[in-house]
Amino acid sequence: xxxxxxxxxxxxxxxxxxxxxxxxxxxxxxxxxxxxxxxxxxxxxxxxxxxxxxxxxxxxxxxxxxxxxxxxxxxxxxxxxxxxxxxxxxxxxxxxxxxxxxxxxxxxxxxxxxxxxxxxxxxxxxxxxxxxxxxxxxxxxxxxxxxxxxxxxxxxxxxxxxxxxxxxxxxxxxxxxxxxxxxxxxxxxxxxxxxxxxxxxxxxxxxxxxxxxxxxxxxxxxxxxxxxxxxxxxxxxxxxxxxxxxxxxxxxxxxxxxxxxxxxxxxxxxxxxxxxxxxxxxxxxxxxxxxxxxxxxxxxxxxxxxxxxxxxxxxxxxxxxxxxxxxx
Amino acid sequence: xxxxxxxxxxxxxxxxxxxxxxxxxxxxxxxxxxxxxxxxxxxxxxxxxxxxxxxxxxxxxxxxxxxxxxxxxxxxxxxxxxxxxxxxxxxxxxxxxxxxxxxxxxxxxxxxxxxxxxxxxxxxxxxxxxxxxxxxxxxxxxxxxxxxxxxxxxxxxxxxxxxxxxxxxxxxxxxxxxxxxxxxxxxxxxxxxxxxxxxxxxxxxxxxxxxxxxxxxxxxxxxxxxxxxxxxxxxxxxxxxxxxxxxxxxxxxxxxxxxxxxxxxxxxxxxxxxxxxxxxxxxxxxxxxxxxxxxxxxxxxxxxxxxxxxxxxxxxxxxxxxxxxxxxxxxxxxxxxxxxxxxxxxxxxxxxxxxxxxxxxxxxxxxxxxxxxxxxxxxxxxxxxxxxxxxxxxxxxxxxxxxxxxxxxxxxxxxxxxxxxxxxxxxxxxxxx
Numbered sequence: 001x002x003x004x005x006x007x008x009x010x011x012x013x014x015x016x017x018x019x020x021x022x023x024x025x026x027x028x029x030x031x032x033x034x035x036x037x038x039x040x041x042x043x044x045x046x047x048x049x050x051x052x053x054x055x056x057x058x059x060x061x062x063x064x065x066x067x068x069x070x071x072x073x074x075x076x077x078x079x080x081x082x083x084x085x086x087x088x089x090x091x092x093x094x095x096x097x098x099x100x101x102x103x104x105x106x107x108x109x110x111x112x113x114x115x116x117x118x119x120x121x122x123x124x125x126x127x128x129x130x131x132x133x134x135x136x137x138x139x140x141x142x143x144x145x146x147x148x149x150x151x152x153x154x155x156x157x158x159x160x161x162x163x164x165x166x167x168x169x170x171x172x173x174x175x176x177x178x179x180x181x182x183x184x185x186x187x188x189x190x191x192x193x194x195x196x197x198x199x200x201x202x203x204x205x206x207x208x209x210x211x212x213x214x215x216x217x218x219x220x221x222x223x224x225x226x227x228x229x230x231x232x233x234x235x236x237x238x239x240x241x242x243x244x245x246x247x248x249x250x251x252x253x254x255x256x257x258x259x260x261x262x263x264x265x266x267x268x269x270x271x272x273x274x275x276x277x278x279x280x281x282x283x284x285x286x287x288x289x290x291x292x293x294x295x296x297x298x299x300x301x302x303x304x305x306x307x308x309x310x311x312x313x314x315x316x317x318x319x320x321x322x323x324x325x326x327x328x
Numbered sequence: 329x330x331x332x333x334x335x336x337x338x339x340x341x342x343x344x345x346x347x348x349x350x351x352x353x354x355x356x357x358x359x360x361x362x363x364x365x366x367x368x369x370x371x372x373x374x375x376x377x378x379x380x381x382x383x384x385x386x387x388x389x390x391x392x393x394x395x396x397x398x399x400x401x402x403x404x405x406x407x408x409x410x411x412x413x414x415x416x417x418x419x420x421x422x423x424x425x426x427x428x429x430x431x432x433x434x435x436x437x438x439x440x441x442x443x444x445x446x447x448x449x450x451x452x453x454x455x456x457x458x459x460x461x462x463x464x465x466x467x468x469x470x471x472x473x474x475x476x477x478x479x480x481x482x483x484x485x486x487x488x489x490x491x492x493x494x495x496x497x498x499x500x501x502x503x504x505x506x507x508x509x510x511x512x513x514x515x516x517x518x519x520x521x522x523x524x525x526x527x528x529x530x531x532x533x534x535x536x537x538x539x540x541x542x543x544x545x546x547x548x549x550x551x552x553x554x555x556x557x558x559x560x561x562x563x564x565x566x567x568x569x570x571x572x573x574x575x576x577x578x579x580x581x582x583x584x585x586x587x588x589x590x591x592x593x594x595x596x597x598x599x600x601x602x603x604x605x606x607x608x609x610x611x612x613x614x615x616x617x618x619x620x621x622x623x624x625x626x627x628x629x630x631x632x633x634x635x636x637x638x639x640x641x642x643x644x645x646x647x648x649x650x651x652x653x654x655x656x657x658x659x660x661x662x663x664x665x666x667x668x669x670x671x672x673x674x675x676x677x678x679x680x681x682x683x684x685x686x687x688x689x690x691x692x693x694x695x696x697x698x699x700x701x702x703x704x705x706x707x708x709x710x711x712x713x714x715x716x717x718x719x720x721x722x723x724x725x726x727x728x729x730x731x732x733x734x735x736x737x738x739x740x741x742x743x744x745x746x747x748x749x750x751x752x753x754x755x756x757x758x759x760x761x
Binding site: 071074163269272 | 408412415416418419441442585586587588589590591592595596599601726733736737740741742743751754755757758759760
């Protein structure tokens with residue numbers, strides 16, 4: 001119950017004297033403005049997030065508990081955790097475990113060489129080189145190329161019909177390889193595409209972090225007689241540790257979601273990751289289940305399982321980070 | 329707080345509020361359909377691969393006769409991608425006024441689950457039921473007698489072969505003699521492959537892919553993946569025969585092991601590394617496109633061991649369209665005999681309309697690129713009339729895809745016939761509920 005006098009009393013001291021009722025209105029508006037406008041300013045983000053992030057997430061979760069066909073989303077039969085059970089132990093479990101295994105091997109095959117190469121490249125570019133600006137820009141070129149374009153070019157390189165990879169093998173006297181058909185050769189080929197696209201991106205992140213390392217540390221190390229390799233090991237790497245951790249987290253999330261490269265690499269059978277599912281990742285399995293076999297419920301269960309896996313990856317990374325920090 | 333800053337702040341607040349309101353109300357659809365027959369409208373046609381309407385100038389012709397109608401075509405190259413997008417739109421909206429459907433999808437589209445999304449074309453304006461091949465008409469008709477698609481083309485098969493490679497391997501080169509090599513039996517086709525391979529030019533194979541052979545055999549069989557309304561694949565005559573012959577061909581080393589429609593397959597045409605390919609009428613366009621001008625005059629065409637149908641499409645009119653009546657009239661016109669004959673002469677799709685077979689220009693058609701002296705029109709229309717229709721069902725496409733993939737497991741991934749068979753069954757049991 002606000003009376004004019006009470007409003008008058010709560011006015012901040014030093015406000016310009018005006019007509020009491022009008023002042024009361026302005027100040028109430030002002031207070032409302034202060035309290036509400038921050039929320040109003042952030043509201044668009046949260047609405048967008050709710051519409052395109054939270055709602056699909058919850059809806060997918062709801063779908064994963066149903067048997068529902070892509071053709072008729074309105075008609076969903078409640079099956080409880082059946083989809084998850086099927087995925088882990090039922091008829092499709094073979095393909096789920098296969099996809100999980102492939103996701104891990106592809107993740108290791110692409111992430112480890114990628115980050116090592118990025119670190120090396122960044123270290124080289126950190127020195128005074130002629131045309132350094134050019135090289136730094138060139139690093140980003142693969143990242144700027146679309147996945148589709150890059151993958152199609154690599155599919156040609158690894159093609160059994162007149163592909164460059166087999167031609168090079170022929171030069172050194174090795175027989176042609178059916179790149180796409182073999183489980184390891186196909187995963188190697190897919191990893192090459194991923195490595196090619198992301199190495200430069202990670203190298204730039206490392207380079208930025210390296211430039212923040214104080215020069216004096218290197219000078220001191222040099223005075224103590226440390227070689228460049230020793231400087232790299234004992235100055236650069238420890239200083240870069242948080243950055244390395246960051247790229248490891250981002251790359252492992254990327255690897256868990258790997259989809260475009262293997263999908264496009266496979267051409268006609270890309271939707272199932274090769275004729276024998278030899279490079280099918282979880283992302284591809286989800287797409288194949290939902291859009292080729294129209295089992296939306298099971299595809300949603302895969303989506304949520306992937307979400308759970310990503311949380312685990314994140315958790316593992318945090319634990320490792322904490323251990324590293326305390327070891328320091 | 330200065331007046332200037334205050335007004336900027338107000339503007340920001342107002343725009344934030346407006347954005348919020350806009351998002352909250354969502355996208356409301358504007359525009360209403362009109363029943364006025366002369367109102368200016370645009371009809372969109374969604375299709376895949378080469379339907380040949382634009383190539384034959386049919387859209388322009390129709391717009392000239394109906395000045396109020398503009399036609400746009402949304403084409404996807406790969407049927408698989410097209411179907412994926414179509415499925416999503418069936419539940420989410422955004423369909424074209426006319427949607428093309430491929431043979432392997434038609435049973436699913438006319439099943440109880442999906443038929444409601446399409447309109448009944450059997451009584452639509454301008455549709456002449458008797459013109460279409462009866463079995464083609466039947467394939468798009470539901471149990472309740474609702475016809476959801478009008479046949480555009482059928483896929484009677486022939487065998488396209490490389491005359492120069494046949495000569496080099498000591499095989500006959502004239503179409504009649506070549507047809508006689510394997511007349512009546514797919515097994516003889518594989519046998520001819522053994523003969524070819526024995527004296528083959530270095531680095532060449534008799535056929536492009538064993539899955540093409542599998543497709544050919546199954547497509548010419550009366551029993552494929554369904555028996556009396558139920559899925560039947562393990563003991564189906566077509567699957568058994570197709571699988572056995574494909575396995576034999578792989579074993580005998582007469583196939584190059586390419587994946588059909590993939591880039592290496594396309595490249596192999598211009599590299600001249602295989603001598604024959606199973607050739608449904610619509611394949612002629614691919615052969616010419618991928619072999620290129622350098623190989624002109626080298627291809628020829630012979631009869632397939634058995635008549636059969638591989639592929640062919642339908643035009644359906646979604647019920648959600650804004651101009652259903654106009655779209656139905658357009659679909660009827662596009663699939664009428666005269667128009668189908670024009671498409672055939674332009675891109676080689678054999679009409680699904682039997683009245684088109686008697687039109688001059690179809691029976692006496694020859695392909696200037698593939699065996700200009702071969703009676704191409706005759707071969708295909710004879711094959712079209714000899715087709716024994718097979719029973720299909722909603723899972724036809726899935727099953728056919730799984731078995732074709734199984735053949736690939738033998739020839740590309742070097743699995744034994746038993747291993748590949750087991751893997752195929754595993755794939756099927758996990759994807760068909």
